[in-house]
Amino acid sequence: MAREAAAAGEPYDAYLARLTEVEVTARAATAVAARIRAAGFPVVKDLDTFDFTACPAVPKQKVLELARGEWVGQHANCCRIGGSGTGKTHLATAPGLARCRAGKRVRFTTAAGLVAQLEKAQQEHRLDRVPTALDRLDLLIVDELGYLSFRRAGAELLFRVFADRSERRSLLVTSDLPFGEWGTVFQGERMTAARLDRLTHQCQIFEMNGESYRFRESMKAKAGKDVKKAK
Ligand code: ADP
Ligand code: MG
Numbered sequence: 369m370a371r372e373a374a375a376a377g378e379p380y381d382a383y384l385a386r387l388t389e390v391e392v393t394a395r396a397a398t399a400v401a402a403r404i405r406a407a408g409f410p411v412v413k414d415l416d417t418f419d420f421t422a423c424p425a426v427p428k429q430k431v432l433e434l435a436r437g438e439w440v441g442q443h444a445n446c447c448r449i450g451g452s453g454t455g456k457t458h459l460a461t462a463p464g465l466a467r468c469r470a471g472k473r474v475r476f477t478t479a480a481g482l483v484a485q486l487e488k489a490q491q492e493h494r495l496d497r498v499p500t501a502l503d504r505l506d507l508l509i510v511d512e513l514g515y516l517s518f519r520r521a522g523a524e525l526l527f528r529v530f531a532d533r534s535e536r537r538s539l540l541v542t543s544d545l546p547f548g549e550w551g552t553v554f555q556g557e558r559m560t561a562a563r564l565d566r567l568t569h570q571c572q573i574f575e576m577n578g579e580s581y582r583f584r585e586s587m588k589a590k591a592g593k594d595v596k597k598a599k
Contacts, residue, residue, distance in 0.1 A: 403468040409476045410511075415462045423455060425577045431459065434572060435466045440507050440538045444570040448542040453580025456542040460509050463540065472506035479513040479541075482529070483522035490525065499532055506538060513543040513553060527554050534566045547573060 369390070373383035404412065415435055420428040434446060446463070448456040464474045477485075489498045502508060508529075518526065533539050545553065547568075 399471075400469050403471075403474065404465060407464055407468055407474040407476050407509075409461050409464060410457065411461070412465065413458045413461045414465055418455065418458055418462065419581075422581055423576060426455070426459070426574060430572070430574075431462075435463050437463060437467050437470060437472070439572065440467055440472060442570070443533075443535055443538055444572065445539045445541070445567060447540070447547070447568075447571055447573045448576055449545070449547055449573065450576030451544055451580060453583055454576040455581055456544075456576055457511055459574070459576070460511055460540050460542050464507060464509050467507050473504055474507045474509065475502075475505050476509040476511065478511045479526060480518060482510060483518040483526050486525040486529070487522060495525075499529065502529060503532070503537065507540060508533065508537065509540045509542075511542050513541050513550075514545055515553060523554050530567050535570070539567070541567075547575075 369383070369387055372378075373380075373386075378386075415431070418431075420426060420431075439446060448459055450456055461476065464476055467474050486495065486498060489495045510526075530539060543550070
């Protein structure tokens with residue numbers, strides 16, 4: 369760039385401004401890539417590959433609005449409920465990516481993975497340090513909250529994380545359980561409906577009903593093959 373500027377007789381301040389711009393852009397891109405890596409998404413999937421026509425139950429406008437991420441700034445929560453293969457993980461990843469690009473700290477984990485991490489920390493007597501790390505996250509995405517993810521003690525640990533974030537930090541949870549049955553995951557003497565209420569307070573809930581996208585796609589592929597065979 370120095371040689372180019374000299375050859376073109378570019379004034380030094382203009383050259384310096386151009387150089388700075390290139391450096392700033394490169395740093396920003398590196399930072400975004402690092403944030404996406406640190407978030408630990410299972411697959412990097414964005415909204416541009418999500419077919420809204422395949423699942424009319426999902427409100428497209430609402431999803432696009434949530435992708436802008438104002439709710440993360442407001443410390444609100446978000447839940448995606450639906451059967452297997454209905455796009456919950458996909459629609460949990462996309463807003464996470466958007467927040468990474470916007471400079472926010474995000475982490476994607478499964479409920480079982482997070483519980484395992486908390487249990488390990490508890491065994492090693494450093495449970496108090498985990499919330500500090502989680503607290504730094506602007507958005508915590510907890511995928512696959514379900515009946516079989518963990519035992520009672522694990523549920524208590526997980527719930528403590530959820531309660532800690534309440535109205536201070538955002539949470540995005542996906543589950544194949546209908547919302548009314550969440551209480552059964554967090555059953556426990558001290559886990560009352562009132563505590564669950566704190567999680568659902570200020571919460572956007574999407575019910576992703578419908579058949580599995582994966583299943584439908586494989587049926588389509590199979591039908592395609594059958595047609596070829598018939599020919
Ligand atoms: P879930 O987490 O609900 O089990 P996923 O989000 O993992 O479902 O979706 C299963 C697969 O199908 C993924 O590869 C996902 O990208 C894809 N998928 C699901 N729904 C859609 C959709 N409406 N448009 C495009 N791809 C979809
Ligand atoms: Mg999933």
